[in-house]
Amino acid sequence: NALIGYEWQDYVNKSVTVIGRNFRGSSFPRDLTDWFQSVDFEGSARSREINANNDPTNRLRSYFARAILNWDEKFLLTASVRDDASSKLGENLESEIFPSFAGAWNIDEMAFFPQGTILSSLKMRAGWGQAGNVNGLNPGENVERWNYDPGNNYDLRQLNSNNPTLEWEVITSTNIGIDFGLFEGRLTGTLDWFKAETENLIFVQPPIRPAPPTSLVVNLDGIIENSGVEISLDGLIIENDSSHEDEGYELRD
DSSP, rough: EEEEEEEEEEEEEEEEEEEOOOOGGGGSSOOOTTTTSSSTSSSSSGGGEEEEOOOOEEEEEEEEEEEEEEEETEEEEEEEEEEEEESSSSEEEEEEEEEEEEEEEEEGSTSOOOOSSSEEEEEEEEEEEEEOOTTTTTTTTTSOEHHHHHHTTTEEEEEEETTTTOOOOOEEEEEEEEEEEEEETTTEEEEEEEEEESSSSSEOOOOOOTSOOBBEEEOOSEEEEEEEEEEEEEEEEEEESSEEEEEEEEEEE
């Protein structure tokens, strides 16, 4: 079977704050629920405050497709691809394609698999894929922004700069595993080897004095690698009409 889809996420964060001070007390001549009538207009201008906030755009657009091939329950193949675009990234490289592939071989479905032995099931599997990540980047962090402060002699200060070539942080994962069952499935286990490499790490680079105090988001050249082996065992100890008990163990390195 096959699947084709489209996904759109749009996060909106807006707020308005209204504050009134220096109320007239018992001499209110009008409706107290009206903020403009409840504030002493003859008093200080600081008795009325209106603040508004509108976070920068945060949108994620994805096209994706997946195809699954099942050949007589013996061979299973899966392929998928995603085209992701995020407004958090630079204007030149905000869209990128991430493929993935996986396959499995049910050896116990083959004619040569021995029957009537302690080995009741056996499957080999492998997979490779890429995924993009921008979760560590805040909306607007890669947009040129300025701060205007009327309370500080109308100071105009740059907060951060724009990097138009910022790329996705890419995680490439590879795994190979074996699933097995013993004694008609009463004892099952898995053996997995995995490796994950993260490249184009997103990093907020602080300014170097005496440069202006603005931050710049960049991609680091290094690669973070995480690999290991995982073994798990599950055993069905008791199973009858009145009770059921099993135990599981897991080892990672």
